[in-house]
Amino acid sequence: xxxxxxxxxxxxxxxxxxxxxxxxxxxxxxxxxxxxxxxxxxxxxxxxxxxxxxxxxxxxxxxxxxxxxxxxxxxxxxxxxxxxxxxxxxxxxxxxxxxxxxxxxxxxxxxxxxxxxxxxxxxxxxxxxxxxxxxxxxx
Amino acid sequence: xxxxxxxxxxxxxxxxxxxxxxxxxxxxxxxxxxxxxxxxxxxxxxxxxxxxxxxxxxxxxxxxxxxxxxxxxxxxxxxxxxxxxxxxxxxxxxxxxxxxxxxxxxxxxxxxxxxxxxxxxxxxxxxxxxxxxxxxxxxxxxxxxxxxxxxxxxxxxxxxxxxxxxxxxxxxxxxxxxxxxxxxxxxxxxxxxxxxxxxxxxxxxxxxxxxxxxxxxxxxxxxxxxxxxxxxxxxxxxxxxxxxxxxxxxxxxxxxxxxxxxxxxxxxxxxxxxxxxxxxxxxxxxxxxxxxxxxxxxxxxxxxxxxxxxxxxxxxxxxxxxxxxxxxxxxxxxxxxxxxxxxxxxxxxxxxxxxxxxxxxxxxxxxx
Numbered sequence: 039x040x041x042x043x044x045x046x047x048x049x050x051x052x053x054x055x056x057x058x059x060x061x062x063x064x065x066x067x068x069x070x071x072x073x074x075x076x077x078x079x080x081x082x083x084x085x086x087x088x089x090x091x092x093x094x095x096x097x098x099x100x101x102x103x104x105x106x107x108x109x110x111x112x113x114x115x116x117x118x119x120x121x122x123x124x125x126x127x128x129x130x131x132x133x134x135x136x137x138x139x140x141x142x143x144x145x146x147x148x149x150x151x152x153x154x155x156x157x158x159x160x161x162x163x164x165x166x167x168x169x170x171x172x173x174x175x176x177x
Numbered sequence: 178x179x180x181x182x183x184x185x186x187x188x189x190x191x192x193x194x195x196x197x198x199x200x201x202x203x204x205x206x207x208x209x210x211x212x213x214x215x216x217x218x219x220x221x222x223x224x225x226x227x228x229x230x231x232x233x234x235x236x237x238x239x240x241x242x243x244x245x246x247x248x249x250x251x252x253x254x255x256x257x258x259x260x261x262x263x264x265x266x267x268x269x270x271x272x273x274x275x276x277x278x279x280x281x282x283x284x285x286x287x288x289x290x291x292x293x294x295x296x297x298x299x300x301x302x303x304x305x306x307x308x309x310x311x312x313x314x315x316x317x318x319x320x321x322x323x324x325x326x327x328x329x330x331x332x333x334x335x336x337x338x339x340x341x342x343x344x345x346x347x348x349x350x351x352x353x354x355x356x357x358x359x360x361x362x363x364x365x366x367x368x369x370x371x372x373x374x375x376x377x378x379x380x381x382x383x384x385x386x387x388x389x390x391x392x393x394x395x396x397x398x399x400x401x402x403x404x405x406x407x408x409x410x411x412x413x414x415x416x417x418x419x420x421x422x423x424x425x426x427x428x429x430x431x432x433x434x435x436x437x438x439x440x441x442x443x444x445x446x447x448x449x450x451x452x453x454x455x456x457x458x459x460x461x462x463x464x465x466x467x468x469x470x471x472x473x474x475x476x477x478x479x480x481x482x483x484x485x486x487x488x489x490x491x492x493x494x495x496x497x498x499x500x501x502x503x504x505x506x507x508x509x510x511x512x513x514x515x516x517x518x519x520x521x522x523x524x525x526x527x528x529x530x531x532x533x534x535x536x537x538x539x540x541x542x543x544x545x
Contacts, residue, residue: 120514122245132302
């Protein structure tokens with residue numbers, strides 16, 4: 039299938055930590071600004087069909103033990119507005135099961151997504167590029 | 178522009194062909210002031226002067242804060258007011274979209290079920306029932322009312338039930354599963370007698386504040402997640418109390434609906450009760466049947482939030498044990514753990530099983 043390029047928004051329409059849902063040939067796609075980088079997700083949760091992009095943009099809460107709370111990776115995750123599944127905006131991957139992250143407790147650096155345990159769902163992603171201050175997605 | 182995908186639209190068509198009777202939706206008042214037109218001048222003044230006396234320190238707060246949106250679907254808030262307070266949005270997001278033929282309302286707003294002052298609780302119950310008619314049922318006949326009662330004041334409860342009995346806009350009674358005393362106690366029996374007289378099932382749905390007891394038997398839970406599992410435990414206590422204290426022996430036609438309390442625990446409880454009954458029945462000689470026989474005869478269970486077993490066949494076994502005729506589909510709209518009818522069942526169901534769970538069991542139970 040040939041992908042078509044669509045100009046969907048001006049860069050300054052979507053500030054860091056925010057998103058915008060656009061219509062691309064009948065499909066609702068959310069464009070996200072994550073700390074200056076842009077990513078796009080289909081506006082549909084793969085778990086139970088919610089309009090995913092109406093969810094809250096959140097960070098990742100990690101812990102090195104009982105009573106320890108560390109909010110990391112600010113604004114890099116999207117929490118579904120229905121059941122609260124968390125998706126990494128960059129990849130669309132859902133993550134769960136904190137065991138893996140707890141094992142690496144002496145490493146306090148920001149963890150790349152691959153060190154978390156992947157959840158069962160993956161939101162559909164689209165490539166986004168910036169051209170002359172406009173956001174272009176391929177869908 | 179808001180657009181659904183083609184794939185989504187196709188699935189919606191399928192869902193609509195199925196049609197559902199939803200046994201748990203939550204209409205909410207925009208604020209307690211919505212009840213003012215249905216209160217006498219005295220109780221209007223009382224609400225505005227004193228407010229509610231629910232059984233917790235922080236009125237207007239959840240006992241345990243939720244992860245987001247105060248426990249609601251984050252996309253279910255109208256422009257003004259809380260989730261569930263706008264009929265148009267409810268139609269758009271759920272009733273029309275999911276092919277809902279009838280929806281059983283469980284109004285939890287304004288803490289009527291949790292009011293401590295018994296006289297005010299009776300006035301509020303009446304107001305909440307009038308509000309269901311005026312605000313919801315008269316505007317959408319798919320919505321069916323639930324008679325709210327001030328259950329610790331048994332005499333006032335019976336009066337309210339008797340008054341609503343001839344009104345077909347109401348199809349059941351709702352009670353709090355956090356009572357002051359175990360619900361099998363004789364002092365609550367006039368309520369069960371009135372329910373049988375009116376042919377109303379009684380639904381038990383989780384509420385926030387209790388009748389003065391912590392939600393778990395070992396004290397207040399630390400986290401919301403912990404509190405969430407007290408629903409099943411509370412319902413098991415209620416079932417055991419009603420079974421052993423002879424409620425179903427005295428009222429064989431009483432119909433109890435366990436709403437949002439899970440159901441995978443039902444076989445476990447029944448097996449244990451039956452085992453002990455074989456050995457210790459002398460303590461409860463008034464029981465003429467095995468405990469499990471009362472459960473199978475007198476109880477129904479709604480499906481949301483569905484247990485999700487790793488092997489779907491395990492859940493099928495449990496549902497089969499309880500009885501396919503005893504399970505009622507429920508969505509819990511607009512709460513955060515809403516079950517969408519398209520996705521709620523992740524195992525194979527026959528056409529007949531689907532029809533029973535999604536609508537026919539409810540149609541028979543509520544005479545819809």
